Amino acid sequence: MLIQNPPDIASSEITDEHAYLNRRQFVRGVTGTALGVVAAGLVPGTVAEAGDVGQQEIQNVKPGPFRTDEPQNSFEDITSYNNYYEFGLDKRDPSRNAHTLTTSPWTIQVDGHVAKPADYHIEDLLKGIAFEERVYRLRCVEAWSMVVPWVGFPLSTLIKRFGPTSGAKYVEFTTVLRPSEMPGVRRPVLDWPYVEGLRMDEAMHPLTILAVGLYGKTLLNQNGAPVRLVVPWKYGFKSVKSIVRMRFTSEQPRTAWNKATPNEYGFYANVNPTVDHPRWSQRSERRIGRFFRQATLMFNGYDDQVASLYNGMDLRRFY
């Protein structure tokens, strides 16, 4: 049994886990809500208030697979450097403007080729979900990258519950569109609402998660609260934020950036150092917080896990 441990759970993970546990203890101490946290921690999968800028501590988060032991970007960097055009075009706009978004109550419309279409309350969807910490690399199409300790769960868990029918070949995700709370949508920079999509096998892949938090706490709005997609082998714009709709389709969804500039942003958008963006090279990237650029890895370093999804496909054509 021991021999069968997959290579992802390397010896390095042991130290990581220690650091992880220490950090959580530290956070508990600082927030001064240790008692409340412990009490709430008795109930699996519940969320206790930490009283810190509307964020809540997420309980019973288990370390998940596929974690990278690269240094994680700071909470400050992850929450102040965002592309979320609904709140403005500058990287710092979302952190300044996104607080206006109301994330409770929140429902997700599930429709299309699926056995149980409905408007689901997020509380019902998250009931009984086992949260995992997934430390993933995030590679933006703009040639910068971060390492983010997400808290989430495999998207496949939810999809199985919805019961997609044989007609379901793709999943289309839609971001919330609320002009009164989103200053950036006044101008038609993109064809709002923001739509993204995955092929069904990509959506069911164990690397693909829905994230509800990072660094052990619920997501801030600028990171896509209350629930967002994370697909670590694709450029960041595929990982749609603040999801309000999941539609199961038989045809490839028409995605926001692809509609805006089809020759620059494809449907697949797999991280690929050999296929340049028309306006810049994708061979290297700047890890936020580091001075020197580093080489970009095929499928963002997840090629062992996902390369087989694209066997026989010309990745230059299907960029």
Add this chain to the structure above:
Amino acid sequence: MRRGSLKWPVFVGCVLPVLWLIGRGITGDLGANPIEEITHETGIWTFRFLLGTLAITPLCALTAWSRLMSVRRMVGLFAFFYACLHFSTYLVLDWFFDFEAIIDDVVNRRYITAGFIGFAMLIPLALTSTHAMLRRLGSRRWQQLHRLVYVSAIAGAAHFLWQEKADLQRPGIYIGCLALLLGIRVWQRARSRWRTRVSG
């Protein structure tokens, strides 16, 4: 410099953006990706100073405030100064002398090509900006050479426009200003030609 000269106040105004940028760097206000921020700031200031330089001649003509003319060279040299900062940011901070990648960029990415042309065009202008060089070249040839500033500004505008991902409003405003400044010149030229034809 005589009393009441415009040169000192304008000089101070021209160094303020870079001082401000340095101040932001020291206080850690450049955000999570400081290199990107420095690139954007030095780039936009280069374009602003180019627009400022090009605005001086028509402003003098329109307002008869001829003293402005005395700072045109300085403002132009500051445009070159900010262009140098912008280019060095790209060369050193962004790519750290990775010439293979830089040459690939300059050859294959049109917005980099345009930016590179815009920068290169400014170099002869800066080198011939002194009175001594003006005398050596003669005023006619000097003036012809310095028309390169139009090429540089247009290349800069293309560089600005083509680097934009989705929102063309911001480069659009700047390029509109440039179009106005160039349009005034075209119009003046056409008008003076027409007058000489009428009177001659």
